[in-house]
Amino acid sequence: MAKPTPLSGFPEFLPAERFVEQEVVATLARTFELHGFANLETRAVEPMDQLLAKGETSKEVYVLKRLQDTGDGDAGMGLHFDLTVPFARFVLENSGKLDFPFRRYQIQKVWRGERPQAGRFREFTQADIDVVGRDTLGFHHDVEVARVMAEALGRLEFLPGFRIQVNNRKLIQGFYLGLGASDPMKVMQLVDKLDKLPAEKLASLLQSDAGLSADQADQTLALAQICSGDTSFVEAVRALGVTHDLLDEGLAELAAVVDGCASITDDRVRVVADLSIARGLDYYTGTVFETRLDGFESLGSICSGGRYDSLASDGRTTYPGVGISFGVSRALVPLLQQGVVRASRSVPSAVLVALTSDDGRAEAEAVAQQLRTNGTPTEVAPKADKFGKQIAYADKRGIPYVLFLNENGPEIKDIRSGEQVPIDPATWVPAAADLRPTITQNDALPISKDQK
Amino acid sequence: MAKPTPLSGFPEFLPAERFVEQEVVATLARTFELHGFANLETRAVEPMDQLLAKGETSKEVYVLKRLQDTGDGDAGMGLHFDLTVPFARFVLENSGKLDFPFRRYQIQKVWRGERPQAGRFREFTQADIDVVGRDTLGFHHDVEVARVMAEALGRLEFLPGFRIQVNNRKLIQGFYLGLGASDPMKVMQLVDKLDKLPAEKLASLLQSDAGLSADQADQTLALAQICSGDTSFVEAVRALGVTHDLLDEGLAELAAVVDGCASITDDRVRVVADLSIARGLDYYTGTVFETRLDGFESLGSICSGGRYDSLASDGRTTYPGVGISFGVSRALVPLLQQGVVRASRSVPSAVLVALTSDDGRAEAEAVAQQLRTNGTPTEVAPKADKFGKQIAYADKRGIPYVLFLNENGPEIKDIRSGEQVPIDPATWVPAAADLRPTITQNDALPISKDQK
Numbered sequence: 001m002a003k004p005t006p007l008s009g010f011p012e013f014l015p016a017e018r019f020v021e022q023e024v025v026a027t028l029a030r031t032f033e034l035h036g037f038a039n040l041e042t043r044a045v046e047p048m049d050q051l052l053a054k055g056e057t058s059k060e061v062y063v064l065k066r067l068q069d070t071g072d073g074d075a076g077m078g079l080h081f082d083l084t085v086p087f088a089r090f091v092l093e094n095s096g097k098l099d100f101p102f103r104r105y106q107i108q109k110v111w112r113g114e115r116p117q118a119g120r121f122r123e124f125t126q127a128d129i130d131v132v133g134r135d136t137l138g139f140h141h142d143v144e145v146a147r148v149m150a151e152a153l154g155r156l157e158f159l160p161g162f163r164i165q166v167n168n169r170k171l172i173q174g175f176y177l178g179l180g181a182s183d184p185m186k187v188m189q190l191v192d193k194l195d196k197l198p199a200e201k202l203a204s205l206l207q208s209d210a211g212l213s214a215d216q217a218d219q220t221l222a223l224a225q226i227c228s229g230d231t232s233f234v235e236a237v238r239a240l241g242v243t244h245d246l247l248d249e250g251l252a253e254l255a256a257v258v259d260g261c262a263s264i265t266d267d268r269v270r271v272v273a274d275l276s277i278a279r280g281l282d283y284y285t286g287t288v289f290e291t292r293l294d295g296f297e298s299l300g301s302i303c304s305g306g307r308y309d310s311l312a313s314d315g316r317t318t319y320p321g322v323g324i325s326f327g328v329s330r331a332l333v334p335l336l337q338q339g340v341v342r343a344s345r346s347v348p349s350a351v352l353v354a355l356t357s358d359d360g361r362a363e364a365e366a367v368a369q370q371l372r373t374n375g376t377p378t379e380v381a382p383k384a385d386k387f388g389k390q391i392a393y394a395d396k397r398g399i400p401y402v403l404f405l406n407e408n409g410p411e412i413k414d415i416r417s418g419e420q421v422p423i424d425p426a427t428w429v430p431a432a433a434d435l436r437p438t439i440t441q442n443d444a445l446p447i448s449k450d451q452k
Numbered sequence: 453m454a455k456p457t458p459l460s461g462f463p464e465f466l467p468a469e470r471f472v473e474q475e476v477v478a479t480l481a482r483t484f485e486l487h488g489f490a491n492l493e494t495r496a497v498e499p500m501d502q503l504l505a506k507g508e509t510s511k512e513v514y515v516l517k518r519l520q521d522t523g524d525g526d527a528g529m530g531l532h533f534d535l536t537v538p539f540a541r542f543v544l545e546n547s548g549k550l551d552f553p554f555r556r557y558q559i560q561k562v563w564r565g566e567r568p569q570a571g572r573f574r575e576f577t578q579a580d581i582d583v584v585g586r587d588t589l590g591f592h593h594d595v596e597v598a599r600v601m602a603e604a605l606g607r608l609e610f611l612p613g614f615r616i617q618v619n620n621r622k623l624i625q626g627f628y629l630g631l632g633a634s635d636p637m638k639v640m641q642l643v644d645k646l647d648k649l650p651a652e653k654l655a656s657l658l659q660s661d662a663g664l665s666a667d668q669a670d671q672t673l674a675l676a677q678i679c680s681g682d683t684s685f686v687e688a689v690r691a692l693g694v695t696h697d698l699l700d701e702g703l704a705e706l707a708a709v710v711d712g713c714a715s716i717t718d719d720r721v722r723v724v725a726d727l728s729i730a731r732g733l734d735y736y737t738g739t740v741f742e743t744r745l746d747g748f749e750s751l752g753s754i755c756s757g758g759r760y761d762s763l764a765s766d767g768r769t770t771y772p773g774v775g776i777s778f779g780v781s782r783a784l785v786p787l788l789q790q791g792v793v794r795a796s797r798s799v800p801s802a803v804l805v806a807l808t809s810d811d812g813r814a815e816a817e818a819v820a821q822q823l824r825t826n827g828t829p830t831e832v833a834p835k836a837d838k839f840g841k842q843i844a845y846a847d848k849r850g851i852p853y854v855l856f857l858n859e860n861g862p863e864i865k866d867i868r869s870g871e872q873v874p875i876d877p878a879t880w881v882p883a884a885a886d887l888r889p890t891i892t893q894n895d896a897l898p899i900s901k902d903q904k
Binding site: 002003004005006007010011012013014015018019021033034036037038039040041042043044045047050060061062063064065066067077078079089090094095101103104109111113121123138139140143219230244260263280287314315335346347348349361363366370375376377378379396397 | 454456457458459462463464465466467470471473474484486487489490491492493494495496499502512513514515516517518519523529531541542544545546549550551553556560563565590592606607642663674679690712715753765798799800801813814818824828829831834835848849903
């Protein structure tokens with residue numbers, strides 16, 4: 001066939017890039033498991049009626065069709081566009097076999113049938129954590145998911161700093177009700193556009209479309225300006241003079257999330273109360289999350305979620321949940337494409353065993369196997385080329401060591417320093433830092449340009 | 453929504469089952485990486501013309517269609533049905549950025565638009581290793597992929613024993629040519645049905661459909677009966693008195709694979725020359741592999757592959773390859789469904805920190821975080837229930853330890869033995885065997901019933 005070209009919207013990684021992604025996934029998984037989250041993997045397809053129930057994304061669904069459809073019932077299936085719809089379905093389907101509260105993480109591809117355009121993925125990886133209860137779910141799980149995701153992202157050492165922005169639907173709805181707004185949902189939907197519209201424009205829309213007075217619109221915008229890395233936002237909201245029971249409840253919850261995360265934040269990992277965050281989706285009922293990556297604000301939120309009082313319901317039983325979803329591809333593809341993050345080699349191998357002659361392959365393979373038994377990824381040279389060529393083979397792939405089977409016994413060369421020493425293959429292991437490819441951040445790049 | 457029901461052909465695992473699958477994938481990946489195989493993950497979709505080029509599976513392809521298709525070019529895409537077609541495309545697309553010989557492993561879902569029926573999966577996971585060269589690829593890589601896969605499967609301690617059956621297309625084609633067969637491919641296709649048809653029936657088909665004489669048909673069947681765990685098969689073939697250059701070449705190659713694997717085989721992990729193995733597919737050109745799981749022979753081959761002189765070609769350059777693919781779902785779903793293999797708990801947590809009162813959550817969380825820092829998966833109880841109820845919570849999930857924050861200091865109870873001792877959370881770690889869920893094989897089940 002002719003040389004194929006990439007498909008727009010379907011990013012793929014070369015081996016060294018994929019290694020970075022594997023490390024990201026492994027680090028996330030390890031952190032989630034340390035907090036007791038069990039892994040799930042759901043099937044890629046869901047019935048179309050489930051996918052379409054979540055209205056706003058309906059036009060982005062990929063529908064499946066068997067090439068030679070014989071009308072036996074595949075017609076109603078599509079690829080999932082997030083991991084929440086499949087998880088809700090899984091919980092209902094298996095409710096009798098699960099123990100609640102149920103903590104799960106899920107790291108999978110999702111698909112969206114978007115028009116091909118730059119920066120829009122049609123296949124991408126998400127990493128979700130959710131806690132779901134039966135009938136009830138303690139509020140402390142809102143704090144938990146924020147802490148766990150902050151810790152997980154914080155462990156990605158090569159990731160720029162980030163800020164998890166938390167708000168609470170009860171807080172803003174209570175505020176709008178306390179102000180006397182007649183349609184608080186409409187107000188919220190307009191405030192959600194704050195990052196796209198100038199404040200004056202929004203103030204006028206709040207009056208024309210949501211029926212607020214000029215003063216109410218000003219108060220609404222004043223609320224959305226409030227942002228703090230500690231609980232001082234409570235006082236700032238009180239100073240606006242609005243009162244409502246729901247506002248009180250929201251303020252207490254938001255303060256609890258910010259307070260609960262204080263012990264795990266630092267200059268790089270921040271959890272802030274940001275009262276401009278509304279999230280467009282109808283089903284959030286309390287805490288909401290978004291996350292901005294320092295220097296990559298144009299990506300939008302890389303990690304979003306919140307509390308839903310009804311993640312799933314079968315009519316008799318309701319399953320409340322709280323969760324947060326990290327856009328692995330959304331964050332990683334630009335970092336890799338721009339060369340901000342890279343891996344030190346394109347193969348797992350830490351050692352290349354050189355071949356003295358093609359007859360020596362069995363011996364070389366036996367020595368390689370000794371190294372592997374001790375946990376060192378090792379490959380044997382493909383051919384008994386001149387040693388210079390075999391060293392070049394290792395160098396090209398970033399393999400740090402070449403092992404020679406000399407007459408005097410095995411010797412290992414660190415091809416970076418040129419140092420060559422005799423070793424015992426039964427016991428030798430490389431420096432810990434050389435065992436696996438390492439991931440480095442290119443400090444020369446202005447990765448934190450607008451985070452001062 | 454109403455309680456959903458499972459979709460036929462799309463197996464999903466509960467958390468404890470998924471843990472087993474995760475361990476399988478991790479063990480395979482670790483082994484492949486020890487041998488220098490780099491991981492790749494290709495997109496789920498390929499252009500339909502590529503998917504249809506591999507004729508036999510064309511009717512099993514799932515075609516994608518955007519729900520609101522506006523005619524902008526998605527029409528020609530389908531879900532991949534194996535990992536070989538995507539890999540071949542990836543190699544061509546990125547040939548300038550890859551170093552050859554290129555070793556890769558890939559563990560992903562594949563989809564086949566089969567009719568729904570018992571035991572047929574429409575979504576399942578495969579684990580492939582391949583080595584691909586540019587223009588040429590040393591034969592020793594045939595030995596390598598067999599060794600690596602045998603080692604990887606051998607490390608799955610809970611897997612029953614298995615037998616990798618190796619044959620060589622050159623050997624059987626050379627034999628048929630030496631016999632004087634006019635259409636050796638036709639003979640091979642018939643011999644491939646040996647496990648489905650009685651020998652007499654096959655002998656008559658070899659005469660009627662492939663034009664062999666009765667004597668030639670007998671010789672053909674005699675060849676297919678030959679099977680040995682060492683290189684004694686060479687003598688057995690020679691004893692049939694047929695000669696051909698291609699036969700000699702095939703005998704030497706097959707002997708090299710069996711010999712090369714001898715050092716890693718044992719009673720459980722066997723690599724045998726089995727001259728009945730033909731593989732139906734046209735593109736194999738030398739070594740071919742199939743694998744049978746002891747006691748689960750009815751599953752068919754759980755791990756298959758071979759050498760293809762042209763894995764991919766862009767007209768100017770040809771990329772020969774050799775690879776082998778393990779059907780993770782094919783092997784694992786029945787083992788889990790039949791209860792042969794199970795995990796010791798449904799959550800990663802090794803410790804539950806009990807709550808004395810709901811006010812004590814911050815303190816409990818701080819202690820849990822100390823344990824996590826030392827690598828122990830830990831969760832905090834959802835509510836300050838009576839201790840008996842909190843212990844029952846742990847017991848139900850298989851969590852082995854409950855930590856109590858007593859007035860005298862923290863104490864940990866092993867709920868299996870009932871033993872409770874004071875600990876220092878800054879340094880305490882559980883027994884290594886308790887750190888993660890363990891996987892056990894149910895020995896009571898007749899897992900090796902027809903392997904004597």
